[in-house]
Amino acid sequence: MAVANAAVKIPLETPVAEKRVRNRAATEQAILDAAKRLLAEEGFQNFGINAVARGAGCDKQLIYRYYGGLNGLVEAIGTDLGDWVKDRIPDDTGGMFLLTYGDLMERLALLFLDALRADPLMRRIVAWEVSENSEQVRRLSEARSKALAGWIERMRGSLTPPKGVDAQAVNAMIFAAIQHLVLSAAVSDQCAGLPLKNAKDWEKAAASLKRIVRGVYG
Amino acid sequence: MAVANAAVKIPLETPVAEKRVRNRAATEQAILDAAKRLLAEEGFQNFGINAVARGAGCDKQLIYRYYGGLNGLVEAIGTDLGDWVKDRIPDDTGGMFLLTYGDLMERLALLFLDALRADPLMRRIVAWEVSENSEQVRRLSEARSKALAGWIERMRGSLTPPKGVDAQAVNAMIFAAIQHLVLSAAVSDQCAGLPLKNAKDWEKAAASLKRIVRGVYG
DNA sequence: CTTGCTACTCACCGCTCGGTGACAGATTGG
DNA sequence: CCAATCTGTCACCGAGCGGTGAGTAGCAAG
Numbered sequence: 321m322a323v324a325n326a327a328v329k330i331p332l333e334t335p336v337a338e339k340r341v342r343n344r345a346a347t348e349q350a351i352l353d354a355a356k357r358l359l360a361e362e363g364f365q366n367f368g369i370n371a372v373a374r375g376a377g378c379d380k381q382l383i384y385r386y387y388g389g390l391n392g393l394v395e396a397i398g399t400d401l402g403d404w405v406k407d408r409i410p411d412d413t414g415g416m417f418l419l420t421y422g423d424l425m426e427r428l429a430l431l432f433l434d435a436l437r438a439d440p441l442m443r444r445i446v447a448w449e450v451s452e453n454s455e456q457v458r459r460l461s462e463a464r465s466k467a468l469a470g471w472i473e474r475m476r477g478s479l480t481p482p483k484g485v486d487a488q489a490v491n492a493m494i495f496a497a498i499q500h501l502v503l504s505a506a507v508s509d510q511c512a513g514l515p516l517k518n519a520k521d522w523e524k525a526a527a528s529l530k531r532i533v534r535g536v537y538g
Numbered sequence: 539m540a541v542a543n544a545a546v547k548i549p550l551e552t553p554v555a556e557k558r559v560r561n562r563a564a565t566e567q568a569i570l571d572a573a574k575r576l577l578a579e580e581g582f583q584n585f586g587i588n589a590v591a592r593g594a595g596c597d598k599q600l601i602y603r604y605y606g607g608l609n610g611l612v613e614a615i616g617t618d619l620g621d622w623v624k625d626r627i628p629d630d631t632g633g634m635f636l637l638t639y640g641d642l643m644e645r646l647a648l649l650f651l652d653a654l655r656a657d658p659l660m661r662r663i664v665a666w667e668v669s670e671n672s673e674q675v676r677r678l679s680e681a682r683s684k685a686l687a688g689w690i691e692r693m694r695g696s697l698t699p700p701k702g703v704d705a706q707a708v709n710a711m712i713f714a715a716i717q718h719l720v721l722s723a724a725v726s727d728q729c730a731g732l733p734l735k736n737a738k739d740w741e742k743a744a745a746s747l748k749r750i751v752r753g754v755y756g
Numbered sequence: 757c758t759t760g761c762t763a764c765t766c767a768c769c770g771c772t773c774g775g776t777g778a779c780a781g782a783t784t785g786g
Numbered sequence: 787c788c789a790a791t792c793t794g795t796c797a798c799c800g801a802g803c804g805g806t807g808a809g810t811a812g813c814a815a816g
Contacts, residue, residue, distance in 0.1 A: 347764085382763080490746045492731065501714045507671045508671065511714055514710035560792080561793085599794080
């Protein structure tokens with residue numbers, strides 16, 4: 321029986337076609353990609369060593385070897401995250417002249433709204449951030465907020481907020497609103513009773529967002 | 539041995555005061571309380587049959603029997619949730635005359651902010667809502683939003699939003715902002731770089747919230 | 757070829773999970 | 787009294803988890 325098993329086992333493995341060439345760099349990349357894909361598509365709930373290894377098509381042992389476990393892998397995702405802003409959000413003013421701080425914030429808000437809507441990985445991370453306080457998620461959170469703050473700073477240029485407005489607090493509320501809106505919509509196509517399914521719904525949301533920004537910054 | 543066991547077991551249980559002797563109603567309540575406590579304190583991540591049974595100090599079989607499993611239990615929590623608004627948020631105007639829609643929304647926003655800050659269970663549920671789309675969480679979500687909408691409607695009275703403002707969308711953004719702000723603060727004592735630790739931080743946040751509301755509604 | 761290193765796989769561990777069937781003790785009704 | 791019923795307990799299942807030690811296949815240098 322055991323012999324028959326061994327005799328059968330070898331031909332069973334050959335038809336797998338994909339001969340995974342011994343290439344450490346490629347394997348590392350495959351693991352990282354699988355992790356990001358899995359997190360983006362399935363969320364943080366079922367995110368684990370076994371699932372990532374399965375997604376990458378390799379043994380989980382390699383994740384321990386190359387990344388030192390899940391923590392290291394998450395850290396690697398965080399590092400990648402630094403490029404998010406660069407990839408996803410334009411760094412120039414789109415040909416507009418931003419005359420006032422209000423112009424700037426309106427543009428930033430709308431850009432951020434669209435960017436977050438378009439990036440499932442980022443949404444999952446934001447949801448993770450408000451659901452757990454582990455070391456892992458804190459790293460991700462930090463990388464994210466740092467990248468975002470840098471982007472805003474770059475865009476801000478020499479514009480300064482109007483006097484008498486606590487811009488840091490107001491901006492935090494605006495970005496908080498955007499994040500919750502997008503997260504809620506991604507999960508249930510609505511937010512606080514406001515439908516967010518089709519493009520028209522989103523136009524209304526964007527219009528109200530502008531309205532809010534302008535209400536504060538003029 | 540069995541006798542000795544029994545002799546020891548009783549004094550061990552007595553300090554719990556509650557003599558848990560064959561009382562279905564009490565057990566059901568204990569399970570429900572344990573479930574709410576667990577969800578509020580530990581979050582939805584480790585929320586499961588075993589954990590609830592452990593917290594309630596009974597066998598998980600009883601959860602299946604009395605609630606039909608976790609789903610039924612969550613549904614029971616949802617039913618309880620309907621009373622949240624009644625318990626937590628005042629239903630009158632606090633002796634103020636709300637002359638304008640702006641007055642109303644400012645007051646609602648601040649009340650909601652404080653209520654959410656004070657209620658860990660509600661926060662966990664909101665975090666759950668944006669993290670998962672299971673049947674369970676949809677039920678909770680629905681119960682919550684219904685209660686909230688009813689409260690707002692009741693408070694609104696005959697006040698109507700100013701013309702030219704999409705109140706539904708604007709209000710959704712305001713409530714979204716509050717929810718994300720509070721959730722983020724509960725987990726990391728800050729939101730988008732804005733520190734939210736002590737009372738003074740929160741005062742600044744509340745001031746900015748007012749500012750935003752007034753910016754839109756005057 | 758042999759030796760040694762590297763990339764990779766496998767089998768197994770202990771644990772917790774959700775879920776179920778069988779059973780024990782108290783209570784009640786006939 | 788017995789029998790049925792209700793409340794609660796326990797042991798057990800298969801599956802999946804994170805984690806590890808031991809071993810295997812490819813490759814390059816001697």
